[in-house]
Amino acid sequence: MTFELDRRNLFSLGALFAGSGLLAACAGASGSPSQGTSDVNAQPKAGGEIFYLNAFENAGWAQSQVGSWHALQVWGLFAEYLFYANSKTEIAPHLATGYTHNADFTKFNIGIRKGVTFSNGEKLDAQTVALNLNLVGLGDSSRAIPRVANIPKVYKQATAVSDYEVEVALTDPFPAFIQQLAGSSNAAILAPATIKLPLAEQSDLKNTFATGPWVVESWKAGKEVVLKRRDDYNWPRPDAKHTGPAYLEKITIQQVSQNLLRVGALESGQAQVVHYTQPSAESRLQGEGFKIINAFASGSVWGLHIRVNARNTQDVRVREALNRAIDRQEIINTLYNSGWKVAQGPVNSQTPWAVDLTEHFKYDPARANRLLNEAGWTGRDKDGYRTKDGETLEFIEYPSVFITTSRDDLTLIAQQWKKVGVKLTLKNVDYDNYNTITAVTIKPPVPLYEIHWGADYPTFLWRWWHSGQQNQFGAPDKELDTLLEQVIAAKTDAEVYSLAKKVQQFVIENHYFIPVHEFPQNFSAAGNLKGISTDGYPRIRLYDAWLDA
């Protein structure tokens, strides 16, 4: 019997290191395939295939599974919605023509666009839309299809009142119903042949028939989705720059989870678009002629919810100290670049109802230390962390599995908190278990929970923070609940926005939330891919995109 490592394995080990270096060198060696003429003088050309690289790819594609930033980028290429948020984050109709409502906001009548067909030939009409809305609004327990959580529970029923008009009835007034519907990524309109299937069959993309400019040609679970152009497409959004079919003939979306490999594939011309470029690579790519798109979703801020029902989070002095001990500018300077911004509150500065609350959480380690002393955390353990009655002031966090920058953010925050004696312990969890282990109902509660979600309308704050909804702070606060109830009851945008500002102020003054930086959806694209844009969610828009030779 021999105990030696196989010599070939040893050579392989060495080759692995040498090869990884070569790979990086090759990846960066050529930028030529991406170089193209400027968008200004060039005329769009139809045809061509592009490769879009995603950091994660779904294994199943039932509509309830497409809520992540990764999935909805893909989903949005072939599925369309009644309403959408344009690049100015304004709600506009797409498959709908508009809507009206009754005086007490319990009935909404939605006009449906004519001449639209699904990729299986079925026609879009009021009956189809009503079927879709009832499925997303009510779910179907007999097929284990959940209702879309963002649709208010006051949803009662949708009925077709004519061929192209649907009436949605609510049990109680909900003035922002259309805004809430428009902001729900799981509420695309699908063909009856798709939505009548059992859940398992809906997860299979070959059964997904939608109205978008591309259709699914093939897919491999967790690996690849291939889309081909739909030649009879002629109902683009009002903000599109052309009508008729899309220019690109084929889009292949592949999962490449390694950040370096996605960027390398783009640089070597093997891919034309990548999602989530590491911020450290952006300036290099820009210098090489690639396009960098940092699209800010309405509301989207990367920050931490403090679960007030968790250990050592009840004292507002401790919560404020956590907020004050974060040097946000250092995070931007160290991990990001000038395209990224420090957060000014729970929602980003592009949001129409944002309010600048920076003064309440400005970096102030001296104040953080004083607050922690006042809260009784005056002892120190052998590593310099604060203690009280023998207990170390420690908080546990599970870095998000959905975004690629979370670990670095939290590592630097741990470094900053250490300076005031607070211990931040990061724990790993896999993709499938992340939502379960960080759920607000889990016992014992996790003290910190990341957020990077978009909020298309202030009613999303109600969804996240009301104790009867997601209850992300973990403990009911009557004052906050009252404010949030006022938000959903308000009847005009001006009124809603004003109340939304009060909500943000309350949340920050009570330090329920730690805003860190604004969170854009980040894409890098080859220079010869013209006409690429994003909408207000933001989702990537390739309908007007074309390849310059």
Next chain:
Amino acid sequence: MVALSTVPRARARLSLPALTLRNAYTLVAALIILVVLAWAIVPGLFTSHSPYAGITREQFQAPSGAHLFGTDQFGRDVFARVVYGTRSAVLTALVAVGIGLFAGSLIGLVAGFFGRAVDAVLGRLIDVLLAIPAFLLAVIVVVSLGFATVNAAIAVGASSVAVFARLIRSEALRVKGLPFVESAYLVGGNKLQVLFGHVLPNTYRSVLALGVLQFGIAIINISALAFLGYGSPPPAADWGLQVANGKDFLYRYPWLVYAPGIVMVLTVLALNQLNKSISKGR
């Protein structure tokens, strides 16, 4: 007289340069392992930098006198992280080998010594374990136990149980038929006394060699688990985690990957060389 006269002639057949070279390899390997052990036991003697605290304005500094292996994206000293990471690598590998050694030895010893039905049952168990790729088994175990370095060590240890068991079983089969075992029974020894007093001690040499080899394999497997995110989360100073974190910057700042990677490779190669030397009795 005949035996004594033949020994010097047999030694004379070995060429001096070959002998020196082989010993030199072993010496270098031993030195590397000594350094690694010293890093693990007293890391503070080798670096004044903290492996966790970084100075962000000093991020991505190339290797220099101030930072032997450069700095990472948080301005942390990579050499300090490699040195402090050694403790984690060595301790977890020890735990892994310990688990494999203890459980594997017990199963193999009992199977080989008692034979018949016991051997048949335990032999099939070993076969089943051997049929599952060790790394896959480690991933399954660590996913079940939760992501942490200790759990990764347990997982790697569990995946090596069958390897130890197979070896000990074959050694036990060989040793139990030797005359001194028979003599032990004749002087009144019972089965347990013979098993632990005579059979077990005579299987140690092979186990020691395998243990050294498995130590290297455990370092690779635990680092691989950490690389894939199944080990300690950041900011742990863990070799595999350092390679994983550095890979995003490989193009511009290759030392983030190469420094921990080369230390890992050298350690495993050194352990392999020691294994060879032990196996050949030098």
